[in-house]
Amino acid sequence: MKRTDKVIAADRSYVAEREKNVPISQYFGEDTFSAKTMQEKLPAAVFNRLQDTTIRGKKLDLETANAVAHAMKEWAIEKGATHYCHWFQPMTGATAEKHDAFIEFTDEGAPIERFSGKQLVQGEPDASSFPSGGIRSTFEARGYTAWDISSPAFILHRGIGTVLCIPSVFISYSGEALDKKTPLLRSIEAINTSALNLLRVLGNRKARKVYATLGPEQEYFLIDQDYFYKRQDLLLSGRALLGAAPPKGQELEDHYFGSIKERIFSFMHDVEEELYKLGIPAKTRHNEVAPSQYELAPLFEEANLAVDHNHILMETIRTVSTKHKLAVLFHEKPFAGISGSGKHLNWSLADDQGNNLLNPGTTPQDNIQFLVFLVATIRAVFYHADILRATVASSGNDHRLGANEAPPAIISVFLGEQLSGILEDIEKGVTTNGTNGVIIDMGISKLPLLSKDNTDRNRTSPFAFTGNKFEFRMVGSSQSISFPTTVLNTIVAESLDVLAKKISAKGENTRQATLDVLKEEIKAVKKVLFMGDNYSKEWEAEADRRGLPNKKISYQSLPDLASDKAVTLFEKHKVLSSVELKSRYHVRLERYVKEIDIEAGTLCNIVESQLLPAAIRYQKELASSITITAQALGSAASLEPQKAVLSSLAGLIGSTYVLVAELKKTVEHVESLGSGEERAAGFGSRVRETMNAIRSKVDEIELMVDDEIWPLPHHWEMLFIK
Numbered sequence: 001m002k003r004t005d006k007v008i009a010a011d012r013s014y015v016a017e018r019e020k021n022v023p024i025s026q027y028f029g030e031d032t033f034s035a036k037t038m039q040e041k042l043p044a045a046v047f048n049r050l051q052d053t054t055i056r057g058k059k060l061d062l063e064t065a066n067a068v069a070h071a072m073k074e075w076a077i078e079k080g081a082t083h084y085c086h087w088f089q090p091m092t093g094a095t096a097e098k099h100d101a102f103i104e105f106t107d108e109g110a111p112i113e114r115f116s117g118k119q120l121v122q123g124e125p126d127a128s129s130f131p132s133g134g135i136r137s138t139f140e141a142r143g144y145t146a147w148d149i150s151s152p153a154f155i156l157h158r159g160i161g162t163v164l165c166i167p168s169v170f171i172s173y174s175g176e177a178l179d180k181k182t183p184l185l186r187s188i189e190a191i192n193t194s195a196l197n198l199l200r201v202l203g204n205r206k207a208r209k210v211y212a213t214l215g216p217e218q219e220y221f222l223i224d225q226d227y228f229y230k231r232q233d234l235l236l237s238g239r240a241l242l243g244a245a246p247p248k249g250q251e252l253e254d255h256y257f258g259s260i261k262e263r264i265f266s267f268m269h270d271v272e273e274e275l276y277k278l279g280i281p282a283k284t285r286h287n288e289v290a291p292s293q294y295e296l297a298p299l300f301e302e303a304n305l306a307v308d309h310n311h312i313l314m315e316t317i318r319t320v321s322t323k324h325k326l327a328v329l330f331h332e333k334p335f336a337g338i339s340g341s342g343k344h345l346n347w348s349l350a351d352d353q354g355n356n357l358l359n360p361g362t363t364p365q366d367n368i369q370f371l372v373f374l375v376a377t378i379r380a381v382f383y384h385a386d387i388l389r390a391t392v393a394s395s396g397n398d399h400r401l402g403a404n405e406a407p408p409a410i411i412s413v414f415l416g417e418q419l420s421g422i423l424e425d426i427e428k429g430v431t432t433n434g435t436n437g438v439i440i441d442m443g444i445s446k447l448p449l450l451s452k453d454n455t456d457r458n459r460t461s462p463f464a465f466t467g468n469k470f471e472f473r474m475v476g477s478s479q480s481i482s483f484p485t486t487v488l489n490t491i492v493a494e495s496l497d498v499l500a501k502k503i504s505a506k507g508e509n510t511r512q513a514t515l516d517v518l519k520e521e522i523k524a525v526k527k528v529l530f531m532g533d534n535y536s537k538e539w540e541a542e543a544d545r546r547g548l549p550n551k552k553i554s555y556q557s558l559p560d561l562a563s564d565k566a567v568t569l570f571e572k573h574k575v576l577s578s579v580e581l582k583s584r585y586h587v588r589l590e591r592y593v594k595e596i597d598i599e600a601g602t603l604c605n606i607v608e609s610q611l612l613p614a615a616i617r618y619q620k621e622l623a624s625s626i627t628i629t630a631q632a633l634g635s636a637a638s639l640e641p642q643k644a645v646l647s648s649l650a651g652l653i654g655s656t657y658v659l660v661a662e663l664k665k666t667v668e669h670v671e672s673l674g675s676g677e678e679r680a681a682g683f684g685s686r687v688r689e690t691m692n693a694i695r696s697k698v699d700e701i702e703l704m705v706d707d708e709i710w711p712l713p714h715h716w717e718m719l720f721i722k
């Protein structure tokens with residue numbers, strides 16, 4: 001059966017697990033050991049002691065840990081769990097889990113389910129195969145996981161198995177962070193400290209805690225699983241390394257927000273049901289711009305929880321897609337020629353009184369506070385645009401950033417007309433026009449309520465203020481949002497400190513001091529503000545004149561992660577030590593190299609063992625057809641056009657062979673280069689260029705060769721048949 005016939009004939013019927021009339025609110029969070037579950041399952045004294053630990057930061061004693069572990073185990077077994085695991089986020093970008101059964105044996109040899117406080121609180125996985133970026137050799141091979149009490153334990157069902165997952169940090173014997181969660185938690189601490197300090201300076205005595213909030217909008221592609229398994233490139237590298245662009249892509253703009261196909265609708269329903277069980281507030285779903293591209297956005301949550309939830313969400317999409325015989329592609333650019341996928345990271349700060357600190361207020365005092373946090377964020381982005389750019393540097397994002405669909409590699413901040421005007425007026429400190437003049441005279445008391453609905457939108461901006469939050473749009477779809485968030489929190493914490501210090505230094509009148517400081521800061525950092533079209537050539541030239549960094553390819557940007565400036569910043573806020581920061585840089589650089597190395601190897605495999613043989617078979621068929629026809633028709637035959645086709649096919653096949661040999665040689669040479677930086681540069685430029693050259697030849701061949709013998713699913717099939 002032809003591949004497409006098989007896909008068309010596949011059974012797509014799908015039976016929902018849950019009765020349709022059960023409202024979501026009834027089962028939301030049922031697979032999490034949430035505060036509510038704990039309150040039900042734990043003796044009151046134990047529950048209170050645990051609350052002390054999570055909310056008031058006290059240390060967890062063993063007795064409490066034992067009681068919690070017991071209750072957690074009973075609850076998990078009731079849910080079908082046979083094992084538990086410390087679920088953590090190593091520097092691979094994915095999550096890790098090592099399962100241990102609850103089963104143990106008594107002295108008499110009788111089996112019994114056991115789970116102790118010690119097992120709950122700490123684990124000791126063999127860390128030797130996780131990337132450490134050099135930390136391990138400097139310190140010790142052993143790694144420890146420790147329960148992160150601020151994120152609830154949850155149940156994971158996969159196939160017929162069930163496991164209790166305990167969100168954990170992952171650290172080395174000497175306490176170095178080997179994961180993404182530890183620095184995130186430290187950055188959450190840092191921003192809390194700095195924000196509270198600034199609030200006090202501004203006269204705010206109410207807030208007792210400030211935390212970052214995150215809403216990550218996840219984009220992804222779905223294709224039929226049957227096509228996916230036929231493509232080594234999708235399977236091994238996550239993207240189509242070749243394939244001719246179909247005559248129709250996204251030109252007609254008919255997919256964006258289009259009606260969701262039945263098969264996809266069932267899949268989404270199933271995903272969301274799983275997410276709701278896990279207490280993940282999936283809110284919005286829709287078709288995205290490219291054919292077969294979709295988006296799922298949850299409601300925003302506290303940053304640590306939102307990061308864990310995004311990991312679980314991606315994992316859930318993956319598992320559920322398999323169940324529906326679909327394959328998900330989280331890669332930033334699975335198909336050339338159509339939009340790639342990002343993960344817009346909505347970020348804000350909230351206090352424990354329920355206030356969003358990036359929401360313009362209704363009183364003069366609130367408005368000033370809002371402006372200080374706004375300017376602090378702009379300031380942070382201006383001074384650390386290089387680090388922010390580096391957090392999204394990856395081999396996948398290289399195809400996306402700077403293409404005509406995603407922000408360029410230049411970081412600028414969009415504020416909208418109204419807010420820009422207000423900042424301009426503050427900077428000038430003069431009455432420039434009627435309305436805004438009034439605002440200044442009255443101590444900004446008339447700052448209008450900016451709601452999401454009346455802030456203008458600029459889809460091209462990499463860092464846009466959208467009414468009551470910032471949206472960092474450069475993050476890649478496959479990426480963990482943990483590190484970008486860690487960096488955002490840290491750079492803003494630094495700016496908050498600077499502003500607090502400057503305001504305090506200016507003396508008694510806080511309001512005047514604040515306005516004076518804002519005025520100076522706006523003047524110093526306004527170069528980063530840009531309201532125009534970020535995709536335009538003019539902006540690139542203008543940004544260059546302004547001296548804004550523009551590192552287009554990841555290998556150029558990654559070293560900014562480990563610059564002296566970055567080390568000072570992260571050490572000052574106790575988010576990452578110099579060793580920890582440099583290890584992250586090395587892991588990312590290595591990963592960049594390896595990913596392109598895998599792509600190059602995969603491309604060679606496909607071209608040599610699948611595509612060129614198919615092309616040669618067709619070449620032979622054409623050649624013998626020409627010979628036979630010439631014999632049959634004699635001199636009457638007019639075979640020049642066919643001979644031209646044959647000749648151009650033979651030419652393409654020949655030059656592809658030459659290019660493949662060249663690619664192999666280039667890879668070999670680049671692999672032998674001394675430093676990681678050189679290897680990354682080699683892979684990011686010469687290897688990628690040769691790969692592109694091969695692709696353009698092979699894509700031409702694809703359009704000439706008999707479809708019956710072409711071994712790979714075409715792009716039009718993958719993107720349009722479901």
Ligand code: ADP
Binds near residue numbers: 215301348356
């Ligand atoms: P858009 O127009 O960008 O799609 P949405 O209102 O759909 O805007 O919001 C996108 C995401 O932003 C959602 O995940 C939403 O929960 C999140 N979001 C809204 N408010 C905040 C906030 N204060 N902090 C962080 N994220 C937020």
Ligand code: MG
Binds near residue numbers: 217344
């Ligand atoms: Mg958005």
